[in-house]
Amino acid sequence: MISLKNVHKAFGSKEILRGVDLDVAKGESCVIIGGSGTGKSVMLKCILGLIKPDQGMISVAGEDITTTGDRDAFLARFGMLFQGAALFDSLPVWQNVAFRLLRGSLKRPKAEARDIAIEKLRRVGLGPDVADLFPAELSGGMQKRVGLARAIAADPEIIFFDEPTTGLDPIMAGVINELIREIVVEMGATALTITHDMTSVRAIADKVAMLHGGKIRWHGPVSEMDGADDPYLTQFITGSPDGPIETLR
Amino acid sequence: MTALVTRPLAALGAAVLAALATVGRVTLFALTAFRHIVTPPFYGREFLHALMTVGYLSLPVVGLTAVFTGGALALQIYAGGSRFSAEQVVPQIVALGVVRELGPVMVGLMIAARVTSSIAAEIATMKVTEQIDALVTLSTDPMKYLTAPRVFAGLVTLPLLVAVGDTIGVFGGWFVSTQSLGFNPATYLKNTIDFLEPADIISSLVKGAAFGVIATLMGCYFGMHSGRGAQGVGRATKSSVVAAAVLILAANFLLTQAFFTT
Numbered sequence: 432m433i434s435l436k437n438v439h440k441a442f443g444s445k446e447i448l449r450g451v452d453l454d455v456a457k458g459e460s461c462v463i464i465g466g467s468g469t470g471k472s473v474m475l476k477c478i479l480g481l482i483k484p485d486q487g488m489i490s491v492a493g494e495d496i497t498t499t500g501d502r503d504a505f506l507a508r509f510g511m512l513f514q515g516a517a518l519f520d521s522l523p524v525w526q527n528v529a530f531r532l533l534r535g536s537l538k539r540p541k542a543e544a545r546d547i548a549i550e551k552l553r554r555v556g557l558g559p560d561v562a563d564l565f566p567a568e569l570s571g572g573m574q575k576r577v578g579l580a581r582a583i584a585a586d587p588e589i590i591f592f593d594e595p596t597t598g599l600d601p602i603m604a605g606v607i608n609e610l611i612r613e614i615v616v617e618m619g620a621t622a623l624t625i626t627h628d629m630t631s632v633r634a635i636a637d638k639v640a641m642l643h644g645g646k647i648r649w650h651g652p653v654s655e656m657d658g659a660d661d662p663y664l665t666q667f668i669t670g671s672p673d674g675p676i677e678t679l680r
Numbered sequence: 681m682t683a684l685v686t687r688p689l690a691a692l693g694a695a696v697l698a699a700l701a702t703v704g705r706v707t708l709f710a711l712t713a714f715r716h717i718v719t720p721p722f723y724g725r726e727f728l729h730a731l732m733t734v735g736y737l738s739l740p741v742v743g744l745t746a747v748f749t750g751g752a753l754a755l756q757i758y759a760g761g762s763r764f765s766a767e768q769v770v771p772q773i774v775a776l777g778v779v780r781e782l783g784p785v786m787v788g789l790m791i792a793a794r795v796t797s798s799i800a801a802e803i804a805t806m807k808v809t810e811q812i813d814a815l816v817t818l819s820t821d822p823m824k825y826l827t828a829p830r831v832f833a834g835l836v837t838l839p840l841l842v843a844v845g846d847t848i849g850v851f852g853g854w855f856v857s858t859q860s861l862g863f864n865p866a867t868y869l870k871n872t873i874d875f876l877e878p879a880d881i882i883s884s885l886v887k888g889a890a891f892g893v894i895a896t897l898m899g900c901y902f903g904m905h906s907g908r909g910a911q912g913v914g915r916a917t918k919s920s921v922v923a924a925a926v927l928i929l930a931a932n933f934l935l936t937q938a939f940f941t942t
Contacts, residue, residue, distance in 0.1 A: 481813055506819045517814040519806075521729075531818045534721065581818075 438487035449645030465642035510582035608634035716828035735837030750852025774853035788891030800920035803903025838892025
């Protein structure tokens, strides 16, 4: 479904991606792990076309993303939950969720869009009373849920989750992980998550890919992750300060 | 020895190239904004919201600025004119000064302070919190959704604000002149109206439209190109206001030259 071949990206003299190769099959939930600043978010943004790679090829459903004609139709296949939820402060919750349904090619009548938004909010565990609040009135966990509802509002084929549990308490993180897993299975969507929360990895992933040094260092099923013979992966999973991954002290 | 000569030249060259690149980027940004203003889809709600924030909500600050400027101008002209017994030209000079220059410039600068800063801070915060990226993933072009409605609102509302500012500025001069300088109210107004020509008013409104585009465009440009974090937002806001103010004053000079030096 998603394929990256030899993707390179540098910002000035700083090389972030140095030949990333990754394939994510349809309906699969792949989690990208890696330390801060290893280029996980850059990789995600390259797939969405928010950042243009310097070299390499990215295709979605066999179609090269650089040659895709209708960008609107291309983006309509995606839903994305941002790290900080990235809700629009100026719009009430329901209009955030129904944003795509209120404008553009997927536009519906306002009442219908609101009904869908309320249904999606219910799916992520929020009542209709939240619909008319503004994002600033919500807690971090509720904002993530609204972000999740917005990501699934137009029933996308592919959903990206950028650090879905960052900034949440462990219980709320567990709830969000469960929700993500349920929704991805229920919708049959292809999911790509980036995180460094190992609890999240075990809860969400079918496959795990570790990004290190600008390349995919290890890629395999989540069940094989703990037994993998890769010192970088082992150090990351165990969170040990000692190992091949350099740490600043 | 050669390095001593070439190093300053290289630095100068780099600065000139950077400045030219910025001019190029701003020009392309402006052209893209105008293209989005005239091509669908149009975001009516965002445009109405921008009309309110750029235009209607700026009325109090424009009115206050204009009334005090007009009043002060009347006092200055009266005091200056009395040195060669020309106190009676107060209505004419106030009208000319306010309508041709001070009205549009003061309104433009107040909008740069009030609206440019707020647009830059809002869009920069949206960028820092990934709301701009979120817009793109939701199939919405940020230039069309954020920039086009604001720039169009600036183009449409600033002439109206300048018209209001000019009227209140002239009123400020009239009030001071009739209350403390002994002018006859009706004669003052008659002199003002008789003296002003259509070209004075047209130049004032054209300046307003140009300043409206500059003020909103600078807010959007620096907001969209903001750096990371709180510092990035602060820098974008400061740069937008400075750029808008300088460009408004420069554009005022060029427009005055175009209108009145033939």
